Amino acid sequence: MSFDSRSLPGFIDEEKIESVIAATAKPDAVRVREILAKAREAKGLDAEETATLLQLDNEELDAELFATAKKVKQTIYGNRLVLFAPLYITNECYNRCAYCGFNATNSDLKRRTLSEDEIRAEVEVLERLGHKRLLLVYGEHPRLDADWMARTIQVVYDTVSEKSGEIRRVNINCAPQTVDGFRKLHDVGIGTYQCFQETYHKATYDKAHLGGPKKDYLWRLYAMHRAMEAGIDDVGMGPLLGLYDYRFEILALMQHAADLEKHFGVGPHTISFPRLEPALNADMAFNPPHPLTDSQFKRMVAVLRLAVPYTGLILSTRENAAMRRELLELGVSQISAGSRTYPGAYSDPSYDRPDVQQFCVGDSRSLDEVIAELVSLGYLPSWCTACYRLGRTGEHFMELAKKxxxxxxxxxxxxxxxxxxxxxxxxxxxxxxxxxxxxxxxxxxxxxxxxxxxxxxxxxxxxxxxxxx
Known part of the structure; x- marks a missing residue:
């Protein structure tokens, strides 16, 4: 089956999700503890179990949930924590997303696409800080195609600076490609392909995406399928929290993961859960339609760790340092550090630039400051890339992880x-x-x-x- 078609049927069952949420609206303490007992076995949770835990409203049960998530995370991941940095290659985009500062209609945003020399300069700065793993971030524009992205990826890999300065793993966050386009990215050696559906709720998706190719809900929904069809073993996905009911988004995410497992034998390698943050001229980002409280956010991360125990959970610098510290215990296994969210940012001494950045950063500490705190808390920072270079990826990685x-x-x-x-x-x-x-x-x-x-x-x-x- 090819997933390049634009007439595929879709697989998100909204009616079923809403039904499960309604049926688990008032969790029973006995049922909650049964689910937590199962979760301690680290075999994952189904939709009903996940929905039940997401809807807790009891401090005692929350404490038991958090303790269970902490135990499962410690059992699987120990105290190891992977670090990376995002590198924005371009903020040019011709999509009209109501929540994003890169919106094509935002005439106040200063547009920039890095040249190869500018990419090298950014990478050298990051290498001199100690980074080994980067997430390259791209907008969507007709002239910035898969061939061009492949060249920029190669530039990053080819840039080597003093000491041990080299990037050993390049992950990418870019617009959905055709299978052929994804093959070009696979052939140049990317690690994880990351793409967020933003919201799985179709009516909300239509309201938030007003123009451009991103308006095609199903083309984006099947992006992971095309990437895996092209040979990319590891994919990363997630919702943009705040656009719609987070309970719906998490259950839809699980349906997405299940469909990947159905076709390819393995679900996502990583899951992210960014919350909407203020962005230039994006009213929806300042006023999220469905904001999450901090307590709901913490509960959601803990539930995700139990629902998909062997999947990496990524936390960005959208969250402040205090929230990041709390979420490390509850399930997060990868974090960005020292992040800047616009092209050329790492070479720019005045990095707080709302006129060019995608969103406001909540944790602006340097990489070394973050590492110092992690060490003080007993975490082991990691930049390991051995699995990807030895072929321990995709389904093979998941099989090994469970052992x-x-x-x-x-x-x-x-x-x-x-x-x-x-x-x-x-x-x-x-x-x-x-x-x-x-x-x-x-x-x-x-x-x-x-x-x-x-x-x-x-x-x-x-x-x-x-x-x-």
Whole structure:
């Protein structure tokens, strides 16, 4: 079956979702605890179970939910936390999205598309900070096609700076492509393809997307299918929270994941859940139709961790530092740090630029400041890319993850990449605290890995780089 057709039937069953939400509107404590008991087995949740937990309104049950999410996250991921940065390549776009500062009708936005030299300059800045994983972000414009994007990706991979400066994994967030277009991106070596449906509720989608190719709901809905048909193993998806009822969005997201599993044997590699943030000349971004309270947001993240226990959960710098800190415990496994949201931002000393950025950033701390806090909280920062370079992706990754693979491989590799960062980029105070953490974590490695990890840490101390298991 090809997913390039624009006349596919769709698979989001809105009536069923609304029915499940209505049926679970007043969760029973006994039923909630039954669901939490199942969730502790880390086998996922169905729609009814997920909806039940999303609709909790009881502090005692919330506390039990949060404790369960924390336990499941710790069991699967340990204290490891992956870091990355977004790199905006262009803010040119000819879509008319009512919530976005890049809206084609926003005449106050200063448009810019980076040249290859400007991309190199941005990458060098990020490499000098210690980043190894980037998410390239593109608008949608007729002349900025898959061939052009492939060239920009290659520029990023080819840019190498001093010390251990190199980008080892490029993920991309771009407009839906044809299968042929996705193959071009796959062939140049992208990691995860990320695309958000924004809202799965069709009537809301139509109101929020007023023009441009993004107005085609089904073309966007099947973007992940085309990407996977083109050979891209890892895809990342999510809703833009605030456009419609978050309970509906999460259940629709699960239907999306289920349809990918039906056709390709595996669902999304990552899920994101950005909340609407203010954006230049975008009234809907300042006044979300369906805003989430912080307590609803925290509950949603915890429920997601239980519903899809082996799927990476990504938290951006849209949220402030305090909220990010809380959500790390409840299920988040990847975060961006030191983010800037417009083209050329990392080379721009006056980075707070509403006239060019996509949205307002809630956490503006530097990468080193974020890492220092993570270490103080006992988290192990990671820039590991071994899985992607060794072919441990897609369905293969999920199979291994369910057998304890993350602790067996990802944790040791996190130690190696963190040791690189401490040697080459960390401030003195972060380096001192980080070395104590590495010593403690290395001593706690599984016995069959301990000697190997110690040996490779020593090799990094001696000047070798990019070692992994």
């Amino acid at each position: 304890g693979f993350i602790q067996e491989f990802c944790h040791p590799n996190a130690l190696l990449t963190f040791n690189e960062y401490l040697h080459d980029y960390a401030s003195e105070s972060t380096r001192e605290a980080g070395r104590k953490l590495i010593e403690k974590e290395a001593a706690g490695c599984p016995e069959n890995r301990r000697e190997l990890v110690a040996s490779r840490l020593q090799r990094i101390d001696g000047g070798e780089r990019d070692l992994y298991i």
